[in-house]
Amino acid sequence: MSKYKCVIFDCDGVLVDSEIIANTVMVDMANELGANLTLDYAIKTFKGASMQFCMDHIAHRIPQRLPNDFLPRFRQRSFEAFEKNIQPIEGVAEVLENLQMPFCVASSGPENKIRLNLELTGLLPHFEDNIFSCFTIRKWKPDPAVFLWAAETMGFKPEECVVIEDSISGVNAAKNGGFDVFGFTKHDVNNELEGNATLTFNDMSEVLELIH
Structure with missing residues (x-):
């Protein structure tokens, strides 16, 4: 019998x-302003970070002020890119179909982005109203x-929950709240999760x- 009664999934990654889709849009927009970023740099620097952190980072690398409409334009362009290219993480649909306990998603992204990406990948019916966004509580x-x-x-x-995360900020958030956290390392480009998460795994x- 599992020690856990609930699973809390991060969304992106x-x-x-x-991650690659959003960072590609971010890099394109930043470089249009003269930031001179590479996709590899963005993935290593922005993975799991807040949007404000990403915008502040770009602002320090460009010769002019970051345009006031940067965020809404990023949302529009990234949503368009998601609609064309987003895919579920390999194996996650089978996990959700066979998980024998309550589960939910808790993500740093805005709720409309979470819902869009879950809908586009066919995962939304698994979550119903169990979607929690950092934007709702502003933390x-x-x-x-x-x-x-x-x-x-x-x-x-x-202590009755386990969090599934793929970023160091997410792992630390879970630990700070007293949760066990399993680190998904398939895209852990900075090799940060092993030794920080309760345990790590590479295949969904x-x-x-x-869990069981």
């Missing part, structure tokens, strides 16, 4: 393969607030066995 990882909110709403204590098909 755990449920949907969105971002590594603050544990979104995970604490998700656990409380789902009806469980932190391993999750059911690890």
Whole structure:
């Protein structure tokens, strides 16, 4: 019998393969302003970071002020790119179909982005109304607030939940809230998760066995 009663999934990089798509848009927009970023640099620097951190970072690399409409334009262009290219993380649909306990998603992204990407990848029916966004409470990882909110709403204590994360900020947020956290390392480009997460795994098909 599992020690856990609830699973809290991150979204980007755990449920949907969105990191490269979003970072490609970010790099294109930043470079149009003279930032001279590479996609590899962006993935290593921005993975798991808040949008404000990304915008501040770009602002320091360009010769002019960051345009006031940068964020809404990024949302529009990234949503268009998601609609063309987004895919679920390999194996995650089977995990969700066979998971024998309550689960939810808690993400740094805005709720409309979470819903869009889950809908485009066919995963939205698994989550219904169990979607928790940092934007709703205005607190971002590594603050544990979104995970604490998700656990409380789902009806469980932190020690009864396990968080599935792929970024160091997400792992730290879970640990800061008293959660066990499993680190998904398939795209861990900075090799940050092993030794920080409760345990790490490289293939989503391993999750059911690890939880049970």
